[in-house]
Amino acid sequence: SMAGPEYEVSVIRAIAEASFLISLAFLITILGGAGATVWFHLPALFPPPWNLVGLPPAIVGGASLLYCGSFLSRHGRGTPYPRRPPKRLVTTGPFALVRNPIIVSWGILMIGIGVVLNWTGLFLLMAPALVIVHVYLVFREEPLLRMRFPAEYDAYRLRVPRWIPRLRL
Numbered sequence: 341s342m343a344g345p346e347y348e349v350s351v352i353r354a355i356a357e358a359s360f361l362i363s364l365a366f367l368i369t370i371l372g373g374a375g376a377t378v379w380f381h382l383p384a385l386f387p388p389p390w391n392l393v394g395l396p397p398a399i400v401g402g403a404s405l406l407y408c409g410s411f412l413s414r415h416g417r418g419t420p421y422p423r424r425p426p427k428r429l430v431t432t433g434p435f436a437l438v439r440n441p442i443i444v445s446w447g448i449l450m451i452g453i454g455v456v457l458n459w460t461g462l463f464l465l466m467a468p469a470l471v472i473v474h475v476y477l478v479f480r481e482e483p484l485l486r487m488r489f490p491a492e493y494d495a496y497r498l499r500v501p502r503w504i505p506r507l508r509l
Contacts, residue, residue, distance in 0.1 A: 376461025394455025401449030
């Protein structure tokens with residue numbers, strides 16, 4: 341059928357667009373953090389060698405970001421990118437711990453990078469960025485998921501926290 345190659349091209353295009361947007365957001369955050377640190381002469385929060393405590397969160401956050409993105413694509417048959425969203429609601433793996441593991445991973449990665457590079461400005465930038473992301477999720481993404489997967493999403497929402505995993509002993 342003709343749908344095969346066209347579908348493949350559109351998936352590749354969606355992945356390329358998503359990768360570009362993620363890279364752009366990453367670059368803006370990193371450069372903004374570095375710029376703010378230098379421009380405002382912000383003090384180093386973690387002078388060497390203490391800055392190395394940021395390596396584990398940077399590595400774990402980065403690896404988790406890649407894992408969660410590929411898990412969503414594999415199990416949801418789509419991408420984290422809104423123009424090619426998953427066809428299925430993914431509620432297993434990292435998505436069983438929190439509803440937004442990709443964004444949680446991103447935050448952990450940014451904190452790690454901020455500590456390692458001693459960019460105090462990165463922490464200052466993250467506060468408004470997290471507010472914007474939270475507002476977007478609550479007022480845009482979550483209502484869309486409720487429309488696309490009505491009963492399934494409501495059950496998921498009641499079972500799984502948005503940001504912080506529940507500790508089960």
